[in-house]
Amino acid sequence: MPEDKPHPIPSWLTKDYVQEKLRVYFKSDSLILETLDIKPAIANGENYASVMTRINVEYTTMESREKQATNFLVKTTFADKDPAAHVLIKYGVYTREMDMYQRILPKMADLVREEIRDPRRIFAGTVNVDRSTDSIIFEDLSLEHYKVACRLKKLDLEHTHLVLEKLASFHAAGAVLAEREKGIFKDNYDRGFYNKHTRGYEPVMTNLLKALSRSLNLDEELHHRYQAKIDRIVDHVMVYGERSTTNNPGDFVTLTHGDLWTTNVMFQYDGKGHPTNAIFIDFQFSVWNSPAIDLHYFFATSIHDNLRLHNQPELIQFYYYKLKDALKKVKYAGNIPTLFDFQLQFRARAFYAVFASLMFEPLMVYNGKEEASLAKIMSEGKSGMRFKDDVFQQEALRKKLHLTLPHLEQWGLLDDM
Template sequence: MPEPIVNEFHVAPIFLTRDYIEQKLRAYVKDAKLQLTELQVTPGTANGENFVSVMTRITMKYRGKDLVNQKATFLVKTTFADKDPVAHLLEPYGIYVREMDMYEEILPKLSAIIKQDLHDPRKLFAGTMNVDRERTSIIFEDMSLEKYFVADRIKQLDREHAEMTLEKLALFHATSKVLSERQPGIFKDKYERCFFNKHTRGYQPMMENLIKALEISLRDDEELYPRYGEKLKRVAEHIMEYCERVMEPKKDDFLTLCHGDLWTTNIMFHNNDEGRPDNVIFIDFQFSVWNSPAIDLQYFFWTSLQEDLCHTEMVQFYHTKLVHALKNLNFKGHIPSLFEFQQQFQARSFYAIFAGLAFLACMMHVGKEELSIQRAISPLKEDEAVRVSLYKTKIMRQKIKRFLPIFDRMGLLDDM
């Protein structure tokens, strides 16, 4: 058996040998005579940043049939479901295979449509070198080499970065709609399990525990708790049911492929020479789902936008870009009017509770205590204390104080 590649800091997945990488690189560049001359392997992320997968960076030098020495760097994302302590929760969602489906089949087709039909050379995602289903592994371009970067999740996005993201999201949605029109059934069955669906409620303990932690965190707040304490208890009891209703397509809804987990950490920006954003790509497609694009907007708005941005205005901006892309792609189906789409967006309002009150607290976590899905679902008192602490930070208390009156006025904290 070939020895795993090892350096001082990192042990790569055991299958990631020199021979394996050379074989995959030969297939990628279509050169059977390619020779790997040098290889360096380092961690792709710091310890603790990924709970379900391992990211490994491989930097190589190689010589092709033209005998020219070249250099390349890729990231290897490897999932270890058999070692994941919450695999029983995640496996029914299909996340271990969906991202491979996206990188191997869907994303290349979307990119081809954008380049061929719209003559848009900008990247939509990191290029895929190889998908290995036997080893649940994906090798793709290291976009940091092209100076792509992830925005600050704590500061969140200003108008310029938000609009750049929405323009690209509209293109992603529109292209998926056209792909579905050209290849009917391509999204059938595989793309119906986001965080909330009719098949599994694996995330239920996590959702309920986080809303309960919010309620507990407010018990010493003489202003907020009398107004919202009892309402939050009821929200915790019904959060799965209400979010599942949100995910049920309504008659005449405009449906597309959605990213499903669109927030700052899953978005990478590229700046021009003046330091302004000129492109954005999306990463992490484990929860991609065929549904209303409004769920991507609700999730993105409540987790990633700075407070001075008007959501209704952002919907209008997105809709303009969506219509423009659909028309340029010669989409033959019904394109929703702004009024129709605003209604569709409002019908998904309860998604704001999940995004802004449950997941956002995890996204804003900066403490020393390690946060994991396992800890989020744990019934232990010490883990409950960690969850409560998420809502005690200054930034989350400020957001809660702003969000709760908004959600209350919208009726999202009442029985529905």
């Protein structure tokens, strides 16, 4: 990625503010914040929906007069003037994620630990949720040697199996929590990337598809075979997307992560380099829907191509039996679909693979020189057009399209639906 300018540090993120929050977190009114160092955690363009800041602190307490040092992460919204904020606010992403960390995830963690009997973390610990500043302070899991896998290299089978195992527990916990606490996901959990309330992402999706279409002019084979099909999808992308996320009677539905890709998973490893745990981060688009949308999104954006193209039925089977086992452990009273029915449900959500692989995945692996932002994706000015064209003209992506487009076409996903 290019060396983008970071977002400005929030004016309210002061020494006094952090000291107040840490006193509550550490349960020590005597805590004195000695030093506060604030730095961007990721560059502008690494995350299209929020701003991440790392704070390094040194503090003392009456109980321990020795100076102690640690790190935290602060997640905040874009400034009101940022075009991204005007899109994202319609989806309720900021209030939803605060609700997830404050109210939902602790209950799900208890279910996973006590009933599924998996003692491993499923999310980063929350230091503070502040609705007045639309911010969340998290534990910095890099201190426990968690790290994000390479978004360019993607995940091998060992990492993929671990994610699917943890995802099955997450989905099972969400389903039984909804049974036990009626209406807990009623408010604000119905607005994923596609929904029946807003089409704020429509210019994002159509502009990306148009840039894909333009890139096909550089490849005679792809141009001849696919450009007309991509151009037609531009006019139907929202309808197809909304149809693919409509819940039907009899579907197994639960709380989904909603934005499950490489950068939103952190791994912990043993001494031999094998992953031992995976935790999920970034719950802004968590939505009540079929777990199939998480699977499509994850497969399309985050795993090795040979797994994506040739092993999906086996991966779904692996996930399904993990889900079925977890649902039995939490004594889920609803209908557990058969593997056959779940495969059909996965197939019915298949347009999500078009959305994830042709629109979002190119952004996720972009490694060019243009500054990346949601504003540039929406813009039809020179700078925005140049960025989008550069995304789709990357050599690695152009080669991958020779695999992805035939794969989607064979499923009938590029034709009238």
